[in-house]
Amino acid sequence: MSPQRSAGRPAGGLISPAANTWCPGCGNFAIEHMMKSAIAELSEEEGIPLHNFVLLGGIGCHGKLVDYLNVNGFYGIHGRSIPAATGMRLANPDLKIICHVGDGDIYAEGLDHLIFAAKRNSDITVIVHDNRVYGLTTGQYTPTSPFGFRGRSTPGGISEHPINPLELMLAAGATHIARGYTKKVRHLKDLFKEAILHRGFSFVDVLQICATYFNLTDYYNEHTYEMQEGDVETGRFESALDKIREWDYDRDAPIALGTFYSVRRPIYEEKFQALTAGRPDRRALVRKVIERSR
Amino acid sequence: MREYSVLIGGKAGEGINTAGLSIARLFSRLGYRTYMYFDYPSLIRGGHNFAIIRASARPIGAHRTPVDVLLAFDQNSIENHRQRIHRGTTVIYDASQVTKGEGYGLPIDTIVREEDAPPITGNSAMLGALARVAGIGRDVLGDVLRESVPAKHLEANLRVAGRGYDGVESAFSVEPLDAPTLPIMTGNEAAGLGLVHGGLESYVAYPMTPTSNLLHFLAGQAEDLSIKVLHPENEISVILMALGLAYAGEKAAVGTSGGGFCLMTEGLSFAGMAEIPVTIVMGQRPGPSTGMPTYTAQTDLHFVLNAGQGEFPRFVVAPGDIEEAYTWSSTALMLSWKYQVPSIILTDKTLAEGGYSFDIEKIALHPDLEPVLWDGAGEYRRYARTDDGVSPLAFPGREGAVVRANSYAHDEVGFTTEEAGAVTALQEKRFAKGESLKAELAAYPTVKIYGPRNAGATVVCWGSEKWACIEAAERFGARVVQPLVFAPFPARAWKEAMIGAGKVVCVENNATGQLARLLRQQGFDPGRPVLKYDGRPFAVDELEARLREVLA
Numbered sequence: 001m002s003p004q005r006s007a008g009r010p011a012g013g014l015i016s017p018a019a020n021t022w023c024p025g026c027g028n029f030a031i032e033h034m035m036k037s038a039i040a041e042l043s044e045e046e047g048i049p050l051h052n053f054v055l056l057g058g059i060g061c062h063g064k065l066v067d068y069l070n071v072n073g074f075y076g077i078h079g080r081s082i083p084a085a086t087g088m089r090l091a092n093p094d095l096k097i098i099c100h101v102g103d104g105d106i107y108a109e110g111l112d113h114l115i116f117a118a119k120r121n122s123d124i125t126v127i128v129h130d131n132r133v134y135g136l137t138t139g140q141y142t143p144t145s146p147f148g149f150r151g152r153s154t155p156g157g158i159s160e161h162p163i164n165p166l167e168l169m170l171a172a173g174a175t176h177i178a179r180g181y182t183k184k185v186r187h188l189k190d191l192f193k194e195a196i197l198h199r200g201f202s203f204v205d206v207l208q209i210c211a212t213y214f215n216l217t218d219y220y221n222e223h224t225y226e227m228q229e230g231d232v233e234t235g236r237f238e239s240a241l242d243k244i245r246e247w248d249y250d251r252d253a254p255i256a257l258g259t260f261y262s263v264r265r266p267i268y269e270e271k272f273q274a275l276t277a278g279r280p281d282r283r284a285l286v287r288k289v290i291e292r293s294r
Numbered sequence: 295m296r297e298y299s300v301l302i303g304g305k306a307g308e309g310i311n312t313a314g315l316s317i318a319r320l321f322s323r324l325g326y327r328t329y330m331y332f333d334y335p336s337l338i339r340g341g342h343n344f345a346i347i348r349a350s351a352r353p354i355g356a357h358r359t360p361v362d363v364l365l366a367f368d369q370n371s372i373e374n375h376r377q378r379i380h381r382g383t384t385v386i387y388d389a390s391q392v393t394k395g396e397g398y399g400l401p402i403d404t405i406v407r408e409e410d411a412p413p414i415t416g417n418s419a420m421l422g423a424l425a426r427v428a429g430i431g432r433d434v435l436g437d438v439l440r441e442s443v444p445a446k447h448l449e450a451n452l453r454v455a456g457r458g459y460d461g462v463e464s465a466f467s468v469e470p471l472d473a474p475t476l477p478i479m480t481g482n483e484a485a486g487l488g489l490v491h492g493g494l495e496s497y498v499a500y501p502m503t504p505t506s507n508l509l510h511f512l513a514g515q516a517e518d519l520s521i522k523v524l525h526p527e528n529e530i531s532v533i534l535m536a537l538g539l540a541y542a543g544e545k546a547a548v549g550t551s552g553g554g555f556c557l558m559t560e561g562l563s564f565a566g567m568a569e570i571p572v573t574i575v576m577g578q579r580p581g582p583s584t585g586m587p588t589y590t591a592q593t594d595l596h597f598v599l600n601a602g603q604g605e606f607p608r609f610v611v612a613p614g615d616i617e618e619a620y621t622w623s624s625t626a627l628m629l630s631w632k633y634q635v636p637s638i639i640l641t642d643k644t645l646a647e648g649g650y651s652f653d654i655e656k657i658a659l660h661p662d663l664e665p666v667l668w669d670g671a672g673e674y675r676r677y678a679r680t681d682d683g684v685s686p687l688a689f690p691g692r693e694g695a696v697v698r699a700n701s702y703a704h705d706e707v708g709f710t711t712e713e714a715g716a717v718t719a720l721q722e723k724r725f726a727k728g729e730s731l732k733a734e735l736a737a738y739p740t741v742k743i744y745g746p747r748n749a750g751a752t753v754v755c756w757g758s759e760k761w762a763c764i765e766a767a768e769r770f771g772a773r774v775v776q777p778l779v780f781a782p783f784p785a786r787a788w789k790e791a792m793i794g795a796g797k798v799v800c801v802e803n804n805a806t807g808q809l810a811r812l813l814r815q816q817g818f819d820p821g822r823p824v825l826k827y828d829g830r831p832f833a834v835d836e837l838e839a840r841l842r843e844v845l846a
Contacts, residue, residue, distance in 0.1 A: 016709070017709075018709045018710070049693065051690065051691060051692060051693050051694070051695065051696075052690070052691055054542075054690045059701075064710075066698075067700075067709050067710050070696055071696060072690035072695075072696055072697045072698070073696070073697075073698045073699070073700070073708065074538070074541055074698075074699045075698070075699065075700040075701055075702060075708075075710065076534070076537075076564065076699075076701055077534075077560055077561070077564050077701050080530060080531075080534045080560075080561070082534075083526060083530070083531035083532075083534035083535040083538065084534045084535065084537055084538030084541070085538060086526075086535055086538060087496075087498075087534065087535040087536060087537065087538020087539040087540075087541070087542065087544075087546070088538040088539070088541060088542040088690070089538075090496065090522060090524070090535075090538075090539060090542075090544070091496075091538070091539045091542035091543055091544035092542045092543065092544075092689070092690070092691050094691055095542065095690055095691055112527050112528060112530075112531070113527065113530075113531055113534075116526065116527040116531070272522045272524070275516055275517065275520060275521060275522050276495055276496075276520055276521060276522055276544075277520075278520075280520040282490050282491070282493075282494075282519060282520060282521070283490075283491055285490070285518060285519050285520060286487045286490050286491050286519065287654075288518065289487060289515055289518060289519065290477050290479070290487060290652065290654055291477065292477075293477035293478055293479050293483075293652070294322075294475050294476065294477045294478075
């Protein structure tokens, strides 16, 4: 059973002709198809034109998704999708900007940008393909690999503990925080739609299977559960923090899936919008400024 | 024609820079061209700051060592500048601070206290004294204060200035010229306004001397200029934010210095590959590493020419004065958009933070250039093959277009590819743009010549050393040749400019002769080097002495 047939609307036109090079069984397929369905459904249900979606990718297996979907794409450099996304949102408030990033990509290389986008409440969506291992560079530990992880750069096992990215995002000021799992595709699609519709910075950490280097399918199947109404008060910081701390990406614990936190706050880009509104004759404005220096 | 030089010195935090600009305005009011060199260490309070303001009837852009008037707020301002004081120099010092002074001692603390004025108005006492010494009327003094001082502090400043005026005697008389009062601006300000003239909509920067003041200036004028000014978390974010803005259709520029530019190079290479326009104002200062943050150098020419992995065309220009900073910043941005290449405006601390009279009426603007936009026909291909290598632009949000930017090698649509034929074609397409850019620039003044041809000697220089060289070369009847554009290198214009060059010297603010190295790479003889690498620009007289060693 392929996920796109079971969980979302058919949206064949959104799959690009680019040849797919992910490993068989890769968790990225689920993310690709659920993002495709989320975009198709949002376009139909919310009237968001398809040409207003932009997908950004970093470098890593996740980034290939940008080639595979038939929407505007910005296939950037390692760890740096987020500032580019903020730039796009500043330039055009109609765009729905979705950053696909990897766990090595954004928790290691580009962590500064993730924290600052959350702090600013930049009106973009960040989807982390968190397989907790470097795939494309063939199997090294990432910031979310568990203690003791043996990778090709750390054959003796790592002596550092992972970061809990959700806790980090809550502390940084993210206004929408969720977690999904690539084997729960319908749930994942709904999380994507909710995140994209959120006004402000939205963050979804997706527990993604790496079929080749770190296959946690059985572990996740056993430990994950979808949060139900009342499991967390998504408008309350302390409640979200408690729930987020239930699992620390390290020790055995139940792994909650769903939205942990969602609040509204002023959007970073909005205050800049008025500055460039209209079609000002900037050359006349330049002359005025020069005249003032006489 | 008479010319005048004034030095004002004191501790950081005493407003020496602002006071220097007010002095320049005093001369500007009388129709003089002015230039201000501002020298300060990297600290916030204390230390020794000074500004040298030079005024002349002719265009200038460099200082001289001797001064006619020295205004000293402290003992260092006299001791550090003994070599500038000559028989005709009038020294005015703050008698509350200076213990060993010869000249006029103004008890500034007492004046300020008696006039019930804030301490910073001490600058106005000095300005008033200068006006009197230079035979400049109270009316001109008042006009300058009215323009530079906020209304609520004006009365206090006028009173204190009057005390300074009355505390000294006239030593010489600056004759008013029949010439307009020109605006006085810094190279940073001119570059910023030039960018806006060229179509800038957003400026993104992280503070770093010597371009922090460009960020401050544009941020302060953002509403008046109708632009966005953004200050994100670091220079990596700066350049990526600019690329995001440009991808979505908004013209953006960034500013930094060498250290910040190091962080931008991966983004620069991405811009080269993805063909996203971006304009970078790169203000040089002495390195390596942190170096001397508030001083000047011409040490990053080869860095900007070669920065970024891989091979891609770029535009690099190094303006030599305020008019060139304005016109070429505008052109750099427009060229970046027309050819979808990174443009780098290479300045340095001397130009970026120096104050210049800006003759906006006299500048020769280059032609306006428009980006090539998609006509909406057929399937949109972001990297469509064309004769000149330039693929029409469309931006996300455009119906009927899927706009793909890609840092990987890609095909015409923008899909990643590693296929040999496709990647070869892509590389050739990018270099076709470089050739088109070079052809366009053939009509621009990419190499400038000053002074007589067949002079028997030629002084080659670049960037902010331009005006010191023009003045110093006059002494020897030599020609000056100044390349402005460094990439693509204007080899033909260079060859023409150097016909009959005679004996050649190459003046640079670095230790290795970076322009000379570039000229040798291009197959030209750069002549004898005249180098200075102490973080300070050449004074005209200092350069004359150095040229004498080589040309005489």
